[in-house]
Amino acid sequence: QVQLQESGPGLVKPSETLSLTCTVSDGSISSHYWAWIRQPPGKGLEWIGYIYYNGFTNHNPSLKSRVTILRDTSKNQFSLHLNAVTAADTAVYYCARDPVGSGSMDVWGQGTTVTVSS
Amino acid sequence: QSALTQPASVSGSPGQSITISCTGTPSDIGGYDYVSWFQQHPGRAPKVIIYDVSHRPSGVSIRFSGSKSGNTASLTISGLQAEDEADYYCNSYTSSSSVVFGGGTKLTVL
Numbered sequence: 211q212v213q214l215q216e217s218g219p220g221l222v223k224p225s226e227t228l229s230l231t232c233t234v235s236d237g238s239i240s241s242h243y244w245a246w247i248r249q250p251p252g253k254g255l256e257w258i259g260y261i262y263y264n265g266f267t268n269h270n271p272s273l274k275s276r277v278t279i280l281r282d283t284s285k286n287q288f289s290l291h292l293n294a295v296t297a298a299d300t301a302v303y304y305c306a307r308d309p310v311g312s313g314s315m316d317v318w319g320q321g322t323t324v325t326v327s328s
Numbered sequence: 329q330s331a332l333t334q335p336a337s338v339s340g341s342p343g344q345s346i347t348i349s350c351t352g353t354p355s356d357i358g359g360y361d362y363v364s365w366f367q368q369h370p371g372r373a374p375k376v377i378i379y380d381v382s383h384r385p386s387g388v389s390i391r392f393s394g395s396k397s398g399n400t401a402s403l404t405i406s407g408l409q410a411e412d413e414a415d416y417y418c419n420s421y422t423s424s425s426s427v428v429f430g431g432g433t434k435l436t437v438l
Contacts, residue, residue, distance in 0.1 A: 245427075254331070254432040255366070255374065255417050268425050271329060304373060312362035313419040313427040314379035321373055 212237030214305050214319035222299075222326050228292040232305030232319060239263070239286055243311035246279065246290045248301040249321075256301075260311060261288050295326045332357065332418055332430035339436040345406040348433045350418035351399060356428055358399035362421035365394055365403045368432075369414045378403060405435070413437045 218230035232244070239261075246258040259269030261279045269277040273292070281288040292299060302323050306315035333351040340346040350357065350365075357363055363381045366374035376385055378394035381401065391406045401420070405412055418430040 247429075255419075255429045257419070257427040257429060260427075270426060271424065311425075312360075312364075312380070312421045314362070314364045314376055315366075315374075316376050316379075316385060318373040318375075 212307060212317050214307065214317060216303060216305050216319045216322040218322060218324070220323055220325060222295055222324060223328050224296055224326055225294055228290070228295050228299060228324055228326070230290045230303055230305075230322065230324070232288050232290075234286045234288075234307075237286075237307070237317075239281055239288055240283055243308040244281075244288050245306045245308050245315055247304045247306060247315070248299075249304070250298070250301045257313075258290065258292075258303075260308065262311065297326050300324065300326045329356075329422060329424070329426060329428045332420060332428055334416075334418060334430040334433045336431070337434045337436065339438055340405075340408045341438045342408050342410065344408050345404060346408060346435065348403045348405075348416055348418075348435070350401045350403070350420075350430045352401075352420055352428070353399055355423040356399075356420040357396065357401050359423055360421045361396070363394065363396055363401040364419050365392075365401075366417045366419070367412075367414050368417065374417060408437055410437050 213235040278291040302321040307317040365378035368374040382394045
């Protein structure tokens with residue numbers, strides 16, 4: 211059974227870059243689609259973006275050019291980099307698998323809380 | 329892209345049925361049969377309960393069902409149980425190959 215685990219700093223300063231890694235176990239990131247989703251405190255879910263099985267990426271246009279999603283197939287990991295963060299980027303960040311890239315995320319990490327504060 | 333529209337809250341008594349709506353546009357819900365629904369209990373990661381409008385993943389109760397008409401998708405929960413009390417989110421694939429979520433609906437079992 212595939213498992214996902216997010217890791218990274220829990221505190222990031224304003225204007226800096228938020229970087230998180232998702233480690234995938236018992237499954238290959240060279241198959242399926244891999245997503246980042248976030249949830250601000252007390253609010254709803256927001257799709258951040260995908261990295262596809264072939265390395266192609268797609269992200270939420272509302273985040274403009276602040277988002278970069280990368281992968282390391284040798285480590286079976288993919289990562290999120292969000293630059294120029296503000297307090298509005300404070301959220302629980304989830305990574306998830308989407309079998310066909312249609313929004314049907316079927317396996318989720320437990321989530322990691324990131325706070326943007328000086 | 330604008331979030332899909334869901335009611336902020338719904339409630340029902342044990343044994344009853346409730347329906348949660350999720351309204352989008354022709355560029356998302358209306359254009360594709362790629363609507364998913366997620367259940368989220370406090371402090372937990374979301375769990376997919378419906379995908380591709382009306383399909384249930386293995387292990388999900390048959391009390392959960394989904395449908396779509398035009399730009400609006402719906403999730404129906406029959407035979408409400410206390411354990412169904414949670415937040416529910418819809419999402420849809422979009423014409424820009426992205427995904428958009430609804431704002432979420434809090435279900436209270438009275």
